[in-house]
Amino acid sequence: MEPFLISTGVVALGEIGDKTQLLALLLAARFRRPVPIILGIFVATVLNHALAGVVGETVARFLGPDLLRWVIGVSFLAMAAWMLVPDEIDDAEGGTQRFGVFGTTVIAFFLAEMGDKTQIATVALAARYSDLFQVVAGTTVGMMLANVPAVLLGDRAARAIPMKLVHAIAAGIFAVLGVLTLFNVGRLF
Template identity: 45%
Template sequence: MEAFLTSLIFVVLAEMGDKTQLLGMCFATRYRWQTVLWGVFVATVLNHLFAVEVGNYLTRFVPISYIQIAAAVSFIIFGLWTIRGDELDESCANAKYSPFWTVAIAFFMAEMGDKTQLATVALAAKFNTVIPVWLGTTVGMMIANAIGIIIGVTLGKRIPERLVKWISAAIFIFFGFVGLYQNLPEKFLTMPFMIGAVVVVALCAYYLVKLEKKPELAKE
């Protein structure tokens, strides 16, 4: 019981204001709250089980910084995907990836190398148990993200859809760049490289906006 309660409290406190809670908030402004909650639940269950059972072994062969870099790049991709996400919103039933899988994949990647995943590994080692820590961290994540989803649902009713989309994309891309800055080797953290990365992402966003406007012009 101690392992469960400790894990639950630790994760709830750690997730307050964390990127995954902000993601839940953003997704809740675009998709049904039930879909977001189930996506978060599935991603958390799988990710934290991975952390407890495999995480400590994986880091022996793959440096955690590589995992965090991959997660950061995926965040930038999700941000650009959000900008071009209108088709997904309009035809979710026929889309290649449904809102549920969009949320689940985003959350799973967000947790890769995140402090709560690393904390799950540490807590499992400390208490030398799997199930209580896994359940505690999972419940803690659900509580923290439920708070974010409630806020997101409230904001979604008051903020224009286009603004919501750009705020969501900006949060994805921001955390992507923060992750890269924190984990890339110092030789890459030069001013030309960083400016170049920002320019490339900005050009991609501009191109996606252009693609978005073409169907609108065709309708007119």
């Protein structure tokens, strides 16, 4: 259960204020059709994070336990620093008529997640924990926890949440995970 809970919490916090959450706000404001947007976010996240999880699991198999511990520990510390860098939304215009609201959301979210903090976190979490299903399920739930309210509540929610505090908390969690991993604390290594 630990991989699911850690993955959910880290990604939910990491997603707040992220460019994909801003994309969710943009799509909600533009289309005003929350159900296909939420379903599109879910499908894109499952696909993207499943691929990221497989990459993380594969990396874990090829590296020895000592090297893997250092790679993951340093990755978590890098994620902690990256969490403190604010995101800006990329332009998500175009393609709506061709793919509809659902298709546009799937494509935009899948592409926006490529190389994003939460995708990199999924790779690191899948390398850290041996249960790929729990990691992908957790990161997907974390994405949905952050993005569904953004779609449903829109702009008002984004203004009410102190993004610097949320990012600082997420950075702290990544830093703790990194230090614990480097010092080989925990039953997973």
